[in-house]
Structures are given as C-alpha cells and as structure tokens.
Amino acid sequence: MRNKPIIAANWKMNKTPNEGIEFFDEIKSNFSGDQDIIIIIGIAFTGLNSFSPVPPIFKAAQNCHWEQSGAYTGEISVDMIKDCGADYVILGHSERRHIFKETDNQINLKMRSVTDKGLSPILCVGETLSQRNENMTDETLKIQLNEALSGLNSFSNLTIAYEPVWAIGTGLTATEDQIKSAHLRIKEILFGLYPNSDDIPILYGGSVNRNNASALIKVENVSGFLIGGASLKVDEFKSIINNVKDIV
Numbered sequence: 001m002r003n004k005p006i007i008a009a010n011w012k013m014n015k016t017p018n019e020g021i022e023f024f025d026e027i028k029s030n031f032s033g034d035q036d037i038i039i040i041i042g043i044a045f046t047g048l049n050s051f052s053p054v055p056p057i058f059k060a061a062q063n064c065h066w067e068q069s070g071a072y073t074g075e076i077s078v079d080m081i082k083d084c085g086a087d088y089v090i091l092g093h094s095e096r097r098h099i100f101k102e103t104d105n106q107i108n109l110k111m112r113s114v115t116d117k118g119l120s121p122i123l124c125v126g127e128t129l130s131q132r133n134e135n136m137t138d139e140t141l142k143i144q145l146n147e148a149l150s151g152l153n154s155f156s157n158l159t160i161a162y163e164p165v166w167a168i169g170t171g172l173t174a175t176e177d178q179i180k181s182a183h184l185r186i187k188e189i190l191f192g193l194y195p196n197s198d199d200i201p202i203l204y205g206g207s208v209n210r211n212n213a214s215a216l217i218k219v220e221n222v223s224g225f226l227i228g229g230a231s232l233k234v235d236e237f238k239s240i241i242n243n244v245k246d247i248v
C-alpha cells in the first residue's frame, strides 16, 4: 500500500456534540501526531464545530447542499461546513441514496460544490443485493462513478468508498474476493476518467469491525475503511485503527 491507510468513522445520526467530544479526546490522546494513519470522523452537523482536528485526525460532514446559500430551509452549505473546520464531506452514502432518494445528478452537484470549495469528498458507491444477484455490480459502479464525477477535472482530493448496500449495518461483510474484484473495477473506471488516478484511495465499508479489519486491510487495492456501527464505540474504533497499523 503506497498511501497511508485511512480509517473513517461514519457516525450517522448518532452522538450529541458532548458525546462526540468525549470520543474525540480519547482518540486524540491515543493517536495525535501518529504519522502512519489518517483518521477521519464523520460527525452530525450539530457536532461539527465541537472539536478541532489534530493531525492525523480530521473531521467530515456526512452531507451538504450543492448551493452556497439561499432559501433551502434545513440545508447546510459547504461554506458552513468549511467554517466548522471540516476537511471532508461524505457524499452519496447509500442511506442518502435510498432513504432520501438522492440522485446521481444531485450527488454530482454536491461533488462539484465540495471540490470547488477545496474540501475533499468521500464518494460512496455500491450495489444493492438485487443488483449483485443480477450481475449488475460492475455496471452499477460504472454508472455511479461516471455520473458523480461528471465534469470534475481534478481528482487530487478524491476518496472513494466501496460500500455494498447489502453489507451496510447488516453484519454481512463482503468476501475478500468480492471486495478485490469491486475495487479493481473501480480502479479501472477511475483510470478511464483520469489517467494517473492510481493514487486515489478506495475504502471498503460494510460491517467492518475489530475482528475482520486485519484481514480486509490486506485485500488488494483496499486503502482503508469507512465504518458505521463499529465506529460508535471508542474501544472498538481504536482496536480497528491499531489492527490496521499492525499490518501496514
């Protein structure tokens, strides 16, 4: 693995700002100044301003609106996120796509807004179980990537997260072969869009935990993880980070 592994937490709609501070302090006391890893914490908007990032620990928002300001009640702009000191924005998560009916076109507008403002998108892609059963995994990844990245010339800040929908929050992890093949396909699609895209990190997400992290980080082209459930308990999250650090 050429780049430092990235371990990203996606807290989803969990943790009050105060609960987040407690967790952050614990991670900070264990990993601040660590040169071997990048840790990203995906926080609800309400907690985004509660603590300051300390390398290698960075903050991510979990969504944004594509407009910079205006009459969009309940929405949050990239400038607002940036002002809270976040460096990353998770976009296109399957819960946004499926529960909130976010379209590839909207994800593309958000990608443009995030990159225009100099923040780093973590773009989530992945197939549903029926798409996998119909042998549509490759095609799904191709459509999601092509549409989300349409018109984006710069890929320097881009991170991709491959998250098979059927593995998210289910306890069902994709097999090493399934992950290897999806990550390779993603690499090929990215290469078609951006020559020299070899360094774009591709995270795996879907029921990653302290027991499977060591094996999954060894899968070819896996640059790290996007972790939901197992990122909520600080001891479990620390174990995952330490397990990955032991391997790379």
Ligand code: PGA
Pocket (backbone or CB within 6 Å): 010, 163, 167, 168, 169, 170, 171, 205, 206, 207, 208, 226, 227, 228, 229, 230
């Ligand atoms: P999970 O969630 O680790 O709970 O499967 C991953 C995600 O939704 O990013």
